[in-house]
Amino acid sequence: MDKNIIEPFKFIFTCQYFELNLLSLQESLARTHGSQCGFCTPGFVMSMYALLRSSQTPPSEEQIEECLAGNLCRCTGYRPILDAFRVFAKTSNDLYTGVSSLSLEEGKSVCPSTGKPCSCNLNSVNDKCMGSDNIYEPTSYSEIDGTKYTEKELIFPPELLLRIPTSLNLTGFGGLMWYRPLTLQHVLDLKAKYDNAKLLVGNTEVGIEMRLKRMPYRVLISVMHVPELNVLDAKDDGIEIGAAVRLSDLMTLLKKVVNERAAHETLSCKAFIEQLKWFAGTQIRNAASVGGNICTASPISDLNPLWMAARAKFQIIDSKGHIRTVLAENFFLPGYRKVDLASGEILLSIFLPWNRTFEFVKEFKQSHRRDDDIAIVNAGFRVHLQEHTENWVVADASLFYGGVAPYSLAATKTKEFLIGKIWDQDLLQNALKVLQKDILLKDNAPGGMIEFRKSLTLSFFFKFFLWVSQQMDSIKEGIPLSHLSAVHSVHRPPITGSQDYEILKRGTSVGSPEVHLSARLQVC
Numbered sequence: 334m335d336k337n338i339i340e341p342f343k344f345i346f347t348c349q350y351f352e353l354n355l356l357s358l359q360e361s362l363a364r365t366h367g368s369q370c371g372f373c374t375p376g377f378v379m380s381m382y383a384l385l386r387s388s389q390t391p392p393s394e395e396q397i398e399e400c401l402a403g404n405l406c407r408c409t410g411y412r413p414i415l416d417a418f419r420v421f422a423k424t425s426n427d428l429y430t431g432v433s434s435l436s437l438e439e440g441k442s443v444c445p446s447t448g449k450p451c452s453c454n455l456n457s458v459n460d461k462c463m464g465s466d467n468i469y470e471p472t473s474y475s476e477i478d479g480t481k482y483t484e485k486e487l488i489f490p491p492e493l494l495l496r497i498p499t500s501l502n503l504t505g506f507g508g509l510m511w512y513r514p515l516t517l518q519h520v521l522d523l524k525a526k527y528d529n530a531k532l533l534v535g536n537t538e539v540g541i542e543m544r545l546k547r548m549p550y551r552v553l554i555s556v557m558h559v560p561e562l563n564v565l566d567a568k569d570d571g572i573e574i575g576a577a578v579r580l581s582d583l584m585t586l587l588k589k590v591v592n593e594r595a596a597h598e599t600l601s602c603k604a605f606i607e608q609l610k611w612f613a614g615t616q617i618r619n620a621a622s623v624g625g626n627i628c629t630a631s632p633i634s635d636l637n638p639l640w641m642a643a644r645a646k647f648q649i650i651d652s653k654g655h656i657r658t659v660l661a662e663n664f665f666l667p668g669y670r671k672v673d674l675a676s677g678e679i680l681l682s683i684f685l686p687w688n689r690t691f692e693f694v695k696e697f698k699q700s701h702r703r704d705d706d707i708a709i710v711n712a713g714f715r716v717h718l719q720e721h722t723e724n725w726v727v728a729d730a731s732l733f734y735g736g737v738a739p740y741s742l743a744a745t746k747t748k749e750f751l752i753g754k755i756w757d758q759d760l761l762q763n764a765l766k767v768l769q770k771d772i773l774l775k776d777n778a779p780g781g782m783i784e785f786r787k788s789l790t791l792s793f794f795f796k797f798f799l800w801v802s803q804q805m806d807s808i809k810e811g812i813p814l815s816h817l818s819a820v821h822s823v824h825r826p827p828i829t830g831s832q833d834y835e836i837l838k839r840g841t842s843v844g845s846p847e848v849h850l851s852a853r854l855q856v857c
């Protein structure tokens with residue numbers, strides 16, 4: 334055949350000529366009608382597969398939903414996808430043993446085979462239900478047994494695990510240069526040579542700037558493999574975090590120290606854990622770095638107001654190896670994406686100190702939706718209280734907002750007002766008045782929703798006041814119980830949904846829930 338005819342087709346590849354050896358999660362997705370056009374399907378399969386491969390015990394339903402938060406589907410409405418994957422979730426045995434809180438008729442429990450109230454008394458989903466009173470045909474649950482997923486597991490190629498990284502220097506289209514140094518000194522030398530070079534870790538910011546905003550960066554330096562930038566260490570006075578540490582790894586360490594250290598010391602850590610929960614999706618958190626988020630200096634960065642509030646310090650190194658330390662609150666300069674980094678300097682690490690007794694740190698974020706969305710307004714607050722003649726007085730405070738200015742903004746007048754005041758209802762009322770004048774949003778400010786954003790700045794402080802008061806037993810009593818509900822973190826239970834319809838067989842597939850022909854190809 335003519336080469337010119339073959340050429341356009343050479344990348345088209347389908348698996349229809351191979352025997353399909355599907356993993357049970359793929360089979361499940363196909364059978365529960367979890368793929369329609371199939372565009373999103375490989376992404377859902379890979380997210381779920383990654384979760385199952387990295388979980389030592391079956392994941393919870395919440396974990397499954399969390400791992401899928403970064404995947405979008407425009408066809409299915411998500412219910413069939415969640416139904417397909419829910420079978421792999423850890424479930425409560427109570428449901429099957431009759432001690433569930435569900436009000437079931439005497440002698441009945443939920444049948445593990447059909448998921449309906451039944452008197453068959455089966456113990457395992459593997460057994461076949463012979464119950465007499467199953468008038469329903471199951472229409473939206475998976476017939477796949479989730480416990481079998483380990484049987485066909487692929488392993489990560491050992492050659493890749495054992496491969497020793499080498500320093501790389503590649504050139505690309507239009508004079509693009511891409512470096513992968515392995516030592517800090519090499520990074521600093523490259524930075525001295527190419528002042529405008531972009532450092533890369535997750536590429537979640539630079540990638541978007543180059544592809545979507547057409548930013549003409551010419552020199553890219555991947556710093557993923559530099560040991561000094563990957564330090565992650567809990568010390569006597571706080572946590573040292575290398576600039577290239579991924580957000581997921583930070584989250585893991587924070588959870589560990591919260592379990593191990595005194596509760597009052599880790600209030601900043603808890604605030605970061607909460608904020609990271611709503612920071613992008615798992616895929617982005619696995620790739621994106623702490624330093625990338627800081628140095629991008631986005632005005633709606635979810636973490637920068639918290640670093641500032643939590644008294645974090647940044648270590649900055651120049652091309653000669655000199656290190657200087659700057660408080661996070663002084664690192665972000667007035668102006669869009671401006672930071673205190675001179676030519677040839679890079680961010681080396683971040684230091685997050687433990688909290689002192691009666692020092693409270695809290696995060697806030699309001700977005701259009703909870704999962705994987707950027708903030709409309711966010712904030713990080715801190716207050717340090719000290720007892721003085723039987724009152725709790727503000728010894729120190731800091732309040733930083735994102736989404737209200739071109740940079741993370743300090744509410745300096747409110748801070749000045751708070752210091753020295755007694756932490757009581759009067760403080761709340763008066764602080765709100767000062768705050769209203771401190772954080773000004775012009776009617777034509779970019780982002781719109783001016784009234785809403787103004788009210789968020791106030792309501793965040795209101796919630797913070799209640800939260801701190803709730804932590805302090807002696808103050809808590811003065812707070813109306815109805816107000817305290819504002820303190821609780823949002824908790825969304827796992828999504829449930831069902832679809833019931835009558836199946837009228839008319840001798841054709843019309844009206845019956847048939848798996849469409851492409852489904853088994855789309856899931857692989």
Ligand SMILES: Cc1cc2nc3c(=O)[nH]c(=O)nc-3n(C[C@H](O)[C@H](O)[C@H](O)COP(=O)(O)OP(=O)(O)OC[C@H]3O[C@@H](n4cnc5c(N)ncnc54)[C@H](O)[C@@H]3O)c2cc1C
Nearest residue numbers: 532534535536537538539576613622625626628634635680
């Ligand atoms: C889908 C999606 C969802 C997102 N959701 C959120 C969200 O909810 N909240 C939020 O705050 N952000 C969000 N982001 C933005 C995200 O935080 C940043 O993209 C990410 O943290 C940057 O990390 P990175 O390693 O990918 O940076 P890269 O893209 O690799 O680098 C970003 C910048 O940082 C500079 N840099 C990196 N390391 C250093 C260093 N050591 N010294 C000096 N400069 C350095 C680089 O030169 C570059 O300019 C989202 C992004 C995406 C794509």
Ligand code: FES
Nearest residue numbers: 369370406407408
């Ligand atoms: S986008 Fe079409 S099946 Fe999900």
